[in-house]
Amino acid sequence: MQEKGYRLIRKCPSIKTMAHKEIKTTIYVKSITPYVSALKRITKCLETLDKHGATYVKVLGMGKAIEKTLSLGCHFQENKNRKVDIFTKSIPVLDEVEVEDEDEAKDKDKDENKDGNEEQDSDRETIMKKRTVPGIELHIYP
């Protein structure tokens, strides 16, 4: 869904902060992540938990990837008999948007420009806008 008056240019990733333990024990599930490779990565992560001093593997998914994340959780809960905690979250993300001019005439000019010179996209001026996305967090214990 797009807000009126703005044109979406780019969706930014969620904010990730630098901490060694976090990086080594967190897995982000994207909508394009293959299911089996996510499974393998979680399993591998579970094996090396002690090395990083963590007690669980954190699996995060947001938006479209929630379903996949949950089904990963279910797999570990049902098939592997692991303890899995599930938390719902709302994650603030930033969108890079372009402010659309209300003036129709200008819009038309722009359209013409677009046809003539499409590569200008990267040169357009953009602003960041905040948006909240639902997300899910799994804690999978070994």
Add this chain to the structure above:
Amino acid sequence: MSSGGNKQLNKNQLFKRDKIRNARFIRAQTLKYDNAKTPDLSKENAATLNVHNFIDSRSYDIEQLFISMKNSKSSNSTRVFQSLPRKLRRRTASHNIKRIPKRMRNRAKREMNKNNLQSDINTVTTKKNGKKLNSKELYKAKMSLKLLRLFTKSKQLKLSISDSLTVSTSHKSIRQKIAFLHKLIKDYTKDKSLTDINNLLNNINGSFDNTGINQLSKISHNRIKYLKRQNNFNWLSSHIWNAKRSHMIKRWGFQIPYAPTQKCYRLTHRLGGNTAASDGALCMDSSYIGTMILSHTDNTKVNEVIKIISNSKAIQSKYKNKLYWFEGLCYNFNGDVLGPLDLLWISENTVMIRLHPSFFETIFNSILDYDNEFNLQDCRFSLSSILIRGAKTLTALSSIIRTPNPSESFNQFINISSISDYSSLPKRSIFAFNSIDPRYLSTPSPIKPKKKTTSDDILKLQNNLPADEITNILNKLSDPKERNLSYRNQNSLKQLAQRRRQLLLKKPGETKNQISFNEGKDPKIPLLLVKRPKSNDWLLILPWHWLLPFWYQLNRISRVYHIGLRQLQQLNYENQQLYFPDDFPFTKAGHLENSIFKRDSNSKKWERKPIGKRLNYTKVKNIHAMDLPSVKGEIGDYFSCDWEFLRILRNGINYLLQKEGKLTMVSSSRTSSFDEKTSLRNLNVLNDIIELYKDSQAKKENNELVPVILSSKPEKYPLDLNKAPIQLSIIETPLKVTPISCTFLEKGHPADYARIYHIPKEHYKHWLQVANGIYRSDGKRDHEIEHPKPDINHLIGFVTSGTYHQGQGRGVANGFVDSSSLETSKQNYVLIRNVGTNVYRIAKASLIDI
């Protein structure tokens, strides 16, 4: 004196004996066997040995055996060197006493003597050929020592020799240099007031601002010892550090780190790639990219120049007034593309331009020719930069940078410094502030933001940019006097050690990690830290002689690794971006790189091989569906992207189609003919075009003209048929090429210079099926299908960089194709064939935004 019996050992000897004994002792596990409860572990039943159980029961012993082997080996042969992790090992020739740090030399000598390594020590004291110095050599050695002494003295007196001793004067005899220094020192000691104040340095290290204003800067150095080695290729300030750890390459007037001596292909992919799993950073001294600062009292003049060199892209108000960093293509004054361009507007009248050294001087001179009122600073040797990327970039920088005074921009930087995935930061992420000498920190440690970083902190970057503060610092960076002022009282290592010693006197509770900043005395360093929007990496720009302190501290941080040009190329490839110059065949530098430097080295490599072991390119069979009589085996040049061939082929096909309406491969009735009047080759069939290419190769005159020009999007263009003679226009009309990135859909690894083909219409259905996947009955992909082959006229381009892509897990190739051959809207599939093979792979092509 004891007679016979055991000799009394001293404490040291006792310790050593015990050490060896302990090392040789192998521990064993005592196992209690209760025969009733535990059956023999080695046996499952009486007849068979259970290997698993048996090994498990002995695993402790085996481990101890290995430990003991290792210990007893090392306990006997200790050296002054510790055994370091692989990454930290770098000193070669450790048998050479002179290479060992002075404080360890005596011990090393003793250890070597003990191990009868006399010969190794001897190699050091005499010359290689075993002769002593003759009188001429002795004289020379003495004189150079004298020169160094005089130089040190002049440095101690803070006398500037910057203008008098430069690379251009390094050919002067040693006696002339000595005489010059003598006079300088004598004059100064005689009457201090006579010495021009401008000739005095403001620090003991010999740092000074070396800027050429409206002229190219004279290359001078504060270490006279290494002056002569830099006649043709200059050292970066981190050269000595890098030369110990990287392979260096001499290019474009600089010695640049090419690749670390340590293997780092996967490391570069993991840390520098776009993954959430990155936990480190990669840094490179990018000072070889030259900076110039352009200013003029009349801002329209500045605007005009920037309009020309950026093809009117960098003059938008976004860049001009709002401190956005510009990344794009640099154009010559005659409209040719030269290479990449980085640019930042400091004010309406002033711009900072960063250019690759291969065309820095071209632009510099053209700007001066354009208008002589410009104030143009050549900052190649007065501003240096570090390029950093990877998740730990911001954390690492926040651990070495401290400000002397409170600064809004620095606060903003600290607030976001814990972010690892910086692609979520706005396009304009720019920080500029004063910093204190980073060596004041004994151990670099990150400043943690007071609260957890949220999206509001990022929005603040966008909405509350302290523009005045940033512009203020930028003005300082772009002013030679201010840059020079930043070196005032730059501490030497000795002075730093003294100050650090005083820290020990501090009371408990007071911080001992940092030397406190002395407001009136200590230097403030103007810094610019900026995120480059397209490359998605960070640039730290600072005065030239401040680079090394920052570089040393940065490389002390864990998981921060140095890289070289090779890794930059790898990262560019992985991000499916173009790397200058290898992926810029439409520029002069790129053309030379491809058709001269790389071609030469590849062909020589091939020629060195014995005939039996190298591929005979002329005998590769079944490359195309139909063999032309003029082509034997592989087409075009084997060792580079043969743009010349592509140009003649595409232009020729274009011509034949326009003339005849259809394309005939070869005329069965007659061989090629020549026009009687002009004695030029008649062009009727495709075979004639190839012959034309051969003719042009035979009388090749000008190698330096670039055969292709860039067209960033697909476009159809007709060949001008009216030009005469048509043969010449086919050879000379430059071909328009478009950059594409091809991802393989099944097996196969593309290599550099691979040929890109268009899918023939009649085969399109087949290849579409292959793209969607043809499966065997067991559900696996069938790779054994016979594919139809395209013809030579389907060749549309070449791969400039291609290999197996670590991130995608399949082959990816970046290359250029003829712009007219691309479909604008439809899904683009192409075929890729490596040089010297006849296997075609289907790949999906997407345009690269340039």
